[in-house]
Amino acid sequence: MAGVARDATAAAPSEREDGTAAYPAPPGARGGDHGREGRDERERERRRRWHRRDLRWSPYAFVAPFFLFFAVFGLFPLLYTGWASLHRVELTSPDDMEWVGLGNFSRLLRDDFFWNALQNTVTIGLLSTVPQLLIALGIAQLLNYRLRGSMFFRVAVLTPYATSVAAATLVFVLLFGRDHGMINWGLGLAGFDAVDWQNGTWTSQLAVSTIVVWRWTGYNALIYLAAMQSIPHELYESAALDGASRRQQFLHVTLPSLRPTILFTCVVSTIGATQLFGEPLLFNGGAGATGGSDHQFQTLGLYLYEQGWVNLHLGRASAIAWSMFLILLIIGAVNWLVARRLRRSS
Template sequence: MERSIEAAAARPLKRPWMTENRRGQLTAYLFISPFFLLFAVFGLYPIIFTIYLSFFKWDALGPMTYVGMQNYKWVVEDPTFWISFGNTLLISAMGTVPQLIIALVLAVMLNSGLTRMKKGLRVLYFMPNITSIVAVTLVFSTFFGNHGMGNWLLNTLGFDDVAWNSGWWGVKIAIASMVIWRWTGYNAIIYLSGLQSIPTDLYEAARIDGASRSQQMAYITLPLLKPFILFTVLLSTIGSLQLFTEPYVFLGQSGTGSTRQEGITMVIYLYSEAFRNSFFGTAAATAVMLFLITILFSVVNMWVSNRLGGDTEGRG
């Protein structure tokens, strides 16, 4: 058990220790207060105000007029909102699923003890993650230009050109590939650290019992890796629901292109409602809905992974 200052101070000593104790408490409050002050002003208040704002019509300058649920109604009836919703989910799935699977494969291979290059490879795999999203998007936009490397590769393989920066699927694939490139190595390294935390005697015992490598994978590795998988799934889901920079920069070439329907995401929708159209009310309603969707997805994620976890335990 860890001992703390108060535990030491609370030992039956002379009376002055009591005031010392209070002093300690006040000091602690003082030490943690910057976070709470800042959060109150730039965290809590804005959240409450966003919810409040979502019931008003406001252009950020003039007076606010109460409109009830009208903002939500406007948003829900706006086809662009639903396009942004669908795009966000689709790009999330296209970016997250391959990313996590590739990361898992790489981590298992890195951990297999076959390679002595583990340290060096970890550094290389992590490099994409330190690059800014803007830089990633700019580099990838050369791959996905009309005569870029993407189409050259397709042509060499005998396929037709894909309109990466204007086609409905093209844009989504381009954006998803940027997400995959930037995050796969990050997740691989998290999985690798998870794999390294699994005690090797478990595998030895399994081998003695005659378990094959795929059985070891199914009954030891994956169940014990579950917390790490849960962590990465949750993080990448929340992250991809907030997708903004990649499509904004990628489609923003001609100034106003970022709201084009192939690539508009929910945060871009929110951004353009507020800062282009000055509809702060509907933007606030969008923010609230985005938040609710995020919570919903996190809960569903946890629920599904718990169910899956229960399954493997049942079979094992």
């Protein structure tokens, strides 16, 4: 009876300071608190592990799509064309390959059409790159001053770049038409004879270069403008205090500061000229990839297209593609040497 009384007394509620009844904790309640705390600690540790893994692997997950697409659309075609360039293979049966080693490359060295395309590429590249960059530099210098509606002019000079190659080229084909073109109409008003722009060698190359100049001048002008706005104004103020005119400031302050940017645009424009394809293809009208009746404006890109997709010689086209790739590597090496020399001189 005494034990039962003690148990009843232990189970009886005690009185708190505020007069309310307080019941003792049931047996095992303290152990339940410890179990819940252990589960919470394990959950926190699990979350910490996931957080560490997220910090470690999420950057790779974010860049993985780029490497995946690059491997599928960049690396694999590069390796496959390199392998195909060492074989005699036709586009109609790409699995039927005959090993020829460097035969496709040695054939290019004896191919007059390849050297003609290379010469046309260099000529059109010079006719388009030099005027393009000079005009872009002048436009950037004008936009660098405070003009009313400067934002409108910046958008306006970028409009040709946003225009599709097909639309721009077709318009220029009409402008350079032999019988009803506006260019020949203007020459007639000035007392000159009409020019057959498409069938002449220099005239056709000049016409194609004009399309390239029109499309890319505004793009390069904005690049120059961004570089000009990063030049410290203190340099211009010091030059003005020394009595330098705006022309002298441009020659002795702006141009030296723009040397890395000018080198960059020269390299990018040269690479673009090496890969020129859409403008000469559409300028030729319905004649296809021949680049005129006498191949007078056939570029390397057009010659590659003609060999691979017209003549169906996949091996020769792959050799041309790798030759263009080697040319671009040479251009990149020259760029690196010149940039290194500029850094040393500065």
